[in-house]
Amino acid sequence: MSNDALVTRLREELGTAAVLTDADVTDSYARDMMPLAPVGKPLAVVLPVDVEGVQATVRACAEAGVPIVPRGAGSGLSGAANAIDGCVVLVLTKLDQIVEIDAGNRLAVVQPGVVNLDFRNAVEKHGLFYPPDPSSYDWCTIGGNLSTNAGGLCCVKYGVTTDSVLGLEVVLADGSLLKTGRRTVKGVAGYDLARLFVGSEGTLGVITQATVALKPLPQAPSTLVAGFSSTEAAGEAVARVVREGLVPSLLEIMDATSIKAAETYLKTDLGAGSDCQALLLAQSDSGGEVARRELAALEQICVDCGASLAYATDDIAEGNMLLQARRVVLTALEMYGVWLTDDVCVPRTRIAELIAGCQRVSEKVDLRIAVVGHAGDGNMHPTIVYSPDSEDEFARAQQAFDEILEIGLSLGGTVTGEHGIGKIKREWLAKEIGPVGLKVHRQIKQALDPGNLFNPGSMFSL
Numbered sequence: 499m500s501n502d503a504l505v506t507r508l509r510e511e512l513g514t515a516a517v518l519t520d521a522d523v524t525d526s527y528a529r530d531m532m533p534l535a536p537v538g539k540p541l542a543v544v545l546p547v548d549v550e551g552v553q554a555t556v557r558a559c560a561e562a563g564v565p566i567v568p569r570g571a572g573s574g575l576s577g578a579a580n581a582i583d584g585c586v587v588l589v590l591t592k593l594d595q596i597v598e599i600d601a602g603n604r605l606a607v608v609q610p611g612v613v614n615l616d617f618r619n620a621v622e623k624h625g626l627f628y629p630p631d632p633s634s635y636d637w638c639t640i641g642g643n644l645s646t647n648a649g650g651l652c653c654v655k656y657g658v659t660t661d662s663v664l665g666l667e668v669v670l671a672d673g674s675l676l677k678t679g680r681r682t683v684k685g686v687a688g689y690d691l692a693r694l695f696v697g698s699e700g701t702l703g704v705i706t707q708a709t710v711a712l713k714p715l716p717q718a719p720s721t722l723v724a725g726f727s728s729t730e731a732a733g734e735a736v737a738r739v740v741r742e743g744l745v746p747s748l749l750e751i752m753d754a755t756s757i758k759a760a761e762t763y764l765k766t767d768l769g770a771g772s773d774c775q776a777l778l779l780a781q782s783d784s785g786g787e788v789a790r791r792e793l794a795a796l797e798q799i800c801v802d803c804g805a806s807l808a809y810a811t812d813d814i815a816e817g818n819m820l821l822q823a824r825r826v827v828l829t830a831l832e833m834y835g836v837w838l839t840d841d842v843c844v845p846r847t848r849i850a851e852l853i854a855g856c857q858r859v860s861e862k863v864d865l866r867i868a869v870v871g872h873a874g875d876g877n878m879h880p881t882i883v884y885s886p887d888s889e890d891e892f893a894r895a896q897q898a899f900d901e902i903l904e905i906g907l908s909l910g911g912t913v914t915g916e917h918g919i920g921k922i923k924r925e926w927l928a929k930e931i932g933p934v935g936l937k938v939h940r941q942i943k944q945a946l947d948p949g950n951l952f953n954p955g956s957m958f959s960l
């Protein structure tokens with residue numbers, strides 16, 4: 499089937515409005531938020547409104563031998579949703595229904611195009627809570643979250659996306675619809691196929707529906723901020739929180755560069771003092787006396803580890819203000835240039851070593867690197883700032899990006915805690931999982947997608 503014939507067939511089956519080929523329009527669907535990743539020119543962008551439309555697209559593309567790159571909101575930070583030349587970008591944002599909220603069984607059935615925040619707000623009306631909360635939650639989609647196994651700020655207590663998944667519906671490479679998983683709390687029938695698709699970055703199939711477990715709505719959070727004159731002291735506090743079995747609902751870290759950027763941007767003083775090298779922000783969502791006890795225990799650990807500032811509040815507005823300092827860091831860094839954010843996860847006892855390593859890299863490449871991270875998970879986002887007008891700075895930013903990954907691996911960590919491999923960390927995946935791991939990945943890909951239809955070249959090549 500020629501490309502023209504494929505476009506004609508897609509228009510016949512899905513309707514003209516669902517198939518876009520104007521290059522000005524298709525280009526706007528061609529890339530995500532990662533500046534390092536390669537981008538191709540799509541043949542077409544297809545926006546089905548239902549599962550049948552997805553199946554029709556997959557069947558037609560399989561017949562034509564045209565690759566498919568599934569796409570949610572394009573907020574990814576690995577190039578995983580980036581087009582390759584001549585592909586169909588399959589955008590799932592119009593499958594945007596919350597099919598069911600079953601409060602009695604504390605679960606919901608949701609289509610992939612629903613925006614994370616809209617879903618969270620909808621279940622909240624039933625007194626329920628959907629934990630996965632990537633910082634991009636006001637525009638990223640549930641489908642993208644599932645396909646990247648997204649994390650976020652509250653993972654330290656509630657886990658990542660996969661921990662909420664009960665079942666999935668997935669359109670496979672032959673257009674058939676796999677319904678896998680369960681609606682029950684337990685269930686061990688067969689391989690856990692749902693979790694195989696979670697985090698598979700659109701390389702194995704197209705997720706068209708998910709059944710997810712919900713939690714009771716937590717209490718309004720109480721917040722603690724603690725400032726340290728060394729990152730080692732802050733790192734020791736995190737390690738002690740883990741060792742002593744405390745489970746805050748959020749535990750974030752900001753290094754000196756991030757603190758300064760946030761303070762300048764917000765025109766505020768976080769009260770940490772001029773010698774502050776690291777801030778920890780912690781929350782408890784247990785409510786009332788339990789939250790007070792949890793925060794007191796966290797505060798004591800911080801003080802024991804030498805915190806020069808330790809301040810707890812159960813005032814929600816004040817807590818939000820403190821958390822805003824963490825949330826604005828990326829935006830604040832735009833005062834100095836454009837940013838390139840890395841994503842490494844290290845054992846929680848080694849956070850300070852990672853931050854020290856980033857400082858060394860920053861000096862070496864002569865670029866600003868700010869480290870913020872989900873300290874409770876060891877998932878750090880060293881963010882490199884460079885001038886958009888300087889090729890030389892871009893090259894040095896790339897060098898820093900790679901050197902940080904090397905440091906992460908050398909500390910016993912992983913090259914991605916939540917953003918994924920995509921089109922920028924393929925060699926790093928190979929390095930991390932080794933030849934046997936890579937062979938198993940390829941075997942799974944070949945079993946499920948023998949024509950290499952879905953997102954070819956992303957994650958690894960065959």
Ligand SMILES: Cc1cc2nc3c(=O)[nH]c(=O)nc-3n(C[C@H](O)[C@H](O)[C@H](O)COP(=O)(O)OP(=O)(O)OC[C@H]3O[C@@H](n4cnc5c(N)ncnc54)[C@H](O)[C@@H]3O)c2cc1C
Nearest residue numbers: 570571572573574578632633639641642645649699700705
């Ligand atoms: C400012 C900012 C902050 C961020 N913070 C976080 C964070 O805290 N935690 C975190 O984990 N991530 C974070 N991210 C990264 C990003 O938002 C997440 O990876 C998110 O899950 C991507 O969702 P999306 O809808 O934008 O997916 P896209 O970027 O469109 O796609 C991501 C991947 O999913 C695949 N895909 C999408 N939908 C489907 C589907 N229905 N079926 C099969 N494959 C599909 C795509 O092919 C691609 O491989 C952040 C990004 C930004 C820009």
